[in-house]
Amino acid sequence: MRRVLGVIDRAVGLLALVATGLSAALLLASLALVSYSVGMRYFLNRPIPWVDELVGYLLVGIVMLAAADALRRGEHIAVDVLTTRLGPRMARAIEALGQVAVFLVGAALLYGGLQTVAFTQMLGIRSTGYLSVPMHIPQMLIPFGGALLALAALGGLLRMAMGLPSAVEAGGAHGAPSAITEPEERR
Template identity: 45%
Template sequence: MSGEPATHEEARRVSSLLQGGAKVLSRIGGALSAALILIVLAVTFVSVFNRYVLGKPIMGVDEGTGFLVVAIVMFGAAEALRRGDHIRIDLLFDHAGPRMRWHLELWSLASVILFSALLLVAAWHTVLFSRAFGAYSTGYLSVPMWIPQSTMVVGALLLIVAALAALLEHITGRRT
């Protein structure tokens, strides 16, 4: 019996550490996402200025910003989930009682984890294939495709970590 409180306290510390780590990683992803938004804005402004004022378009801007938009979404998804800013359909949730809401939230977080894990596996295989095959983008930039595809791997990992922390928080009823 004397080992139980120490084990319970140890589990609580591990839980806090995991949730804290997930919070830090999610915030880093969110900050990176915000920085990329500013970069896309600046690059787009320069591109429009060059095209319409100077009459000299910059080639490859559309391709590059397209890759960056994927990175923005993938890096920002974990922070959006952590903050509760993600999109979900609340039709069932709004009409359910507290007990059913608890189960719906559990199901929702488990679904995010499953989807993210499937995305992680698919993205990982895509990156490995693109790298082994030597695939390059077909636009002006001719970027090795594994580089922009890697953002999906990182984003899926961040989302899994954030969703696992949220699931742990939901089950234990503790907020960090």
């Protein structure tokens, strides 16, 4: 069972890492597009009107693709005023509850996003901006990111259920879980 969970954890980790790489590429593309647009507007007096619309779509991709890896690394925003005052058992229970909440949000993004994409595609809705993009294309980022987020939360719950440290317990970004292994005290 532990081996199967290890494979699942590594697969989710790899998928989250690839998505984060794509997110980084989108961030660099956004930077390049905005820089190009600013240069054209202020130095050559030739504004590029479609850049704002495209960068808006890229921003959605940046967020939706990077959220799962941030969750796996324990880097999501958290209010720890209460949990730092609780014992380790209650803090872990609250973290598990948080993982369940994130799983539900990811599942809602997946379900609602797929419905929105299907509806938009059925009606043939296009953006009203300069690009006139079929809106189902950028909208696909929502269910994809929701699925990644739900998988990452499920992976965190599986780790916790097996008694392994979560990303937060492992020290956040520096102790990000990369694969299921035996805890030190069980070796």
